[in-house]
Amino acid sequence: MNSHRQGILYAVLAYGIWGLFPVYWKLLGSVPALEILSHRVIWSSLLLLGILLSYNHWQELVKLFSNPRQLAPLLASASVLAFNWGLYIYGVNSDRIIETSLGYFINPLVTVLLGVIILRERLQWLQWTAFGLATAGVGYSIFAVGQVPWIALGLAFSFGTYGLLRKVIIVKPLLGLTVETCLLAPVAIAYLGWHNDNHFGQNGVITLLLIGCGVVTSFPLFCFNSAVRQLRLSTMGFFQYIAPSLQLIIGIWLYHEPFTRNNALVFGLIWTALALYSGTSLVNRQT
Secondary structure (H helix, E strand, O other): OOHHHHHHHHHHHHHHHHHOHHHHHHHOOOOOHHHHHHHHHHHHHHHHHHHHHHOOOHHHHHHHHOOHHHHHHHHHHHHHHHHHHHHHHHHHHOOOHHHHHHHHHHHHHHHHHHHHHHHOOOOOHHHHHHHHHHHHHHHHHHHHHOOOOHHHHHHHHHHHHHHHHHHHOOOOHHHHHHHHHHHHHHHHHHHHHHOOOOOOOOOHHHHHHHHHHHHHHHHHHHHHHHHHHHOOHHHHHHHOOHHHHHHHHHHHHHOOOOOOHHHHHHHHHHHHHHHHHHHHHHHHHHO
16 A cells, blocks of 8 residues: 555544544543543553554654654644643533534644645635635624634644644654653643542443543544645645534534524535635646
8 A cells, every 4th residue: 555545544544533532522521621631641641652662662762752852842732732632522521512523624724724834835716715715604603603613713723733743743653642642641640630529430431431532542643643644734634524524413413412504604614615625626636
């Protein structure tokens, strides 16, 4: 399998699993978002450390931790990632799955925009029109609802920034992800030590689900980091439609969140923007 096809496989796996995340976080609905986030970090770091050491890559890990110039960018990406994780858990467990899906529908366009601004990737005028439609959708949401969809925008820009950082940081996917979670682990442990009303150990199912956060977090992130190293950011933007589509379906049909006319108009503008951008990109690939 060539590098491009392998990247596509990794992208589909990552976004497919992320699309099903609301179901998992809803099972932990009785647990505060910061407590879930802390367990995501701790169990992910332990799992990834175990995998890395099993491949006898401990020397690379020690070398990276002893190099502040390489460690500083990973600390930045880890911080952005933690913000994204926590905000998403909060959005799902506060019954705003539809808004989280909107964030990840906007995210592909944010990813492409960052590619244009930072990596100097070029767009055609029709693709810029797509950005205009997406902006109009967000603007209408603010006007119609009377408040900024901060969960959607926070998710879109934080994950877009994370993707950009992992694109430019020259570190192997597994090694980089391990270091990111290890950098966050002390903060997570400190929070759980300070927070008296922890749910871990009080209920067998909840405890297993909290431990399982390591697997459900690490595997799709490893796939994402592998994909982003092998595909252009603009190509990654196309596959990001998978996750929010699944999230939207789950929010409406499984958890019965209301989908209003305003929602329909906002999503319609975003979907039109995505279709326009994707269609233009596809035509460009074929010419």
